[in-house]
Amino acid sequence: MPQLIEKQILDAPIWSILLVNGKEGIFSMGGTSVASDREVERETADDLDRIGGHQSRQEEHGRNEHNSRKSEDDLNEWKWIKVQGAEGWWQVLMRGIWIDGVKILANQPAVLDVNTPFIIAPPLAARTFYSSISGSKQLPPPFDQFTAYPCFNPPRVHFEFASWNFEVLKGKRDQGTFSPGGRFSLGRMTTGSGYCLGIVVESRMGARAAEARESKSGVKVEGGDGLSDVWVIGEPFFRDVQIAFNWRDKLVGMQRA
Template sequence: MRNTLSLIVMITLLPLLAAGSAIPFDQMQQNSVALTRRWEVQDAEGIVDYQNLQGQMQMTTSKIARGMVAYEKNMGQRHPADLLEHRNLERAVGHDGLADDNNVLWYGTITAGTPAVQYTVDFDTGSSDLFLPGPSCGQTCSGHKVYNPSHSSTSRDLHKTYRLSYGDGSSVRGEQYADAVSITGKKATGQTLGASTQYSSGFQSPRFPADGLLGMGFQSISVYNAPPLFQTLVSQRQISTPIFAFKLAKSGSELTIGGVNNALYRDSFTYVPVTHQGYWQVNMDGVSVNGGRVLGGTSVIIDSGTTLIVGEPHAVQRLYSNIPGAQPANEFGQGFYSFPCANIPDVSLTFGGHQFHLSADTFNLGRESASSNRCIGGVVGQNIGASFWIVGDVFMRNVYTAFDLGHNRVGFANLA
């Protein structure tokens, strides 16, 4: 029996007075929406779910590949971090195997259409497109709320299709529309979104409890080649401060739109510049284990839609070689490692000269089996065909993360 941890989370709009300014939390006008988090990397007994880990890796690898393909198509040149000389579009979008009902999701509500209809979406900083179930989706979208553009007085058919293929042979595909889309009461007009005619099995309810997905990356990796919702809100002056921020934790989690929530962090932010717009790509100074630096600097992307921290295989091997008793856990897949559960290491990532530690709860994904005293680590070595690491929720659950579009940077602060 799986243990689904649901969190009631808030999305709060901060109507800040000017770019870069902050309003005390108790003075903010709060427009909030309940979000739910599903964390099922391990079962009720603390045993790692093998199929879920495999699904997470497949989903992450395929998403990065799709972004690379979209970047080259949109920008007319390969992404500078793309290590593959030739990417075939069908291959690149064809291996995104979503794990059944074991996904890690951060989802909440938006509205679309006129009159406005409410939908739940998964918020993903590692992609850039918004799609919902469409009126022709049929059984594959059963259990999800349908977006019907013919019922909206502000919808406009863009006469473009989209298709995202998945490892099970099915796909998310449909027609692109422009329509009004709102989050926390702030409306984007003419926002590009997809009305899906088919959902992959991984997006079917209850495997994927949200109705759709909302990407929060940059336009250059958009399959639609259209501005993502947050960028549209900024360009249409719906928010005065072009920042959104995440707290992803066991309790009190929220996504803040239009600034940061001063009550959710302590001390000051450590900011690092975005080195290349597409993904939220920044430089990491290094990785330490039990107080000693074991890896030097590398480029990373900060991805709320990825569960794990995924790094270059040789570097990850070097990391685990500094953890007493660690060894490969190839039965879980290439690049996974285990270590003695009684000796969980202190692993930290350094950004902007500041060390941020991974808690034991986030680094430890769970025990190998019911009879095992060994646990699986949350940093995985994988060749994703790109010269950056993917830093997902294993890290983000330990910090308050601000995505600053106005200053082209990402900020990290210690949780309050």
């Protein structure tokens, strides 16, 4: 003890030994006060709680990663959806449309058509869609089917079928072409513009059919030809999602491309 004090390792002639047991508390010998024992006991308990909490968070993180991997794996398997509507139409129900992680539309009927170069949306749905994209603006007539958005702020778009969300229209354009809006873009509004035209286009199918019938008959026609409220999911969708058609059972299969 004198040597320890002389070397200034200790500043008082007091010694103690503390044995810490996480299950049964603290055993001490020497000159440690009861208050100090209790203080160390509290600090030790707090440390053990923090370690336990950290382990719990690690376990939770591990579970989340596992669930995420399961979700990713789930999208790589074929999912089958019942065809709806009239005979000969491959019409399915989109359970939701998501923009930047927010569900903006639900239960939208959709026709799958690989020959259509756009994603065509009913008028109200198209306006709801673009109202969720900051800075977007509808073009004036006669180009009001199209909507522009800031080229460097393309949205993250997910289409939900049954319980599966597929991210679509993501990434860059095809090799040899360029648009700062990526695959969501049809190109710049004008050379040097910071605005691009979105590939989701407002439909005129039902409205035009109604106008034609009205002009011939002279009678006001309410509604269209059944397509006015239907999305037409065109070729851009098929780049992200593989589609298979089961003619016998009237099913559409989907798998992430």
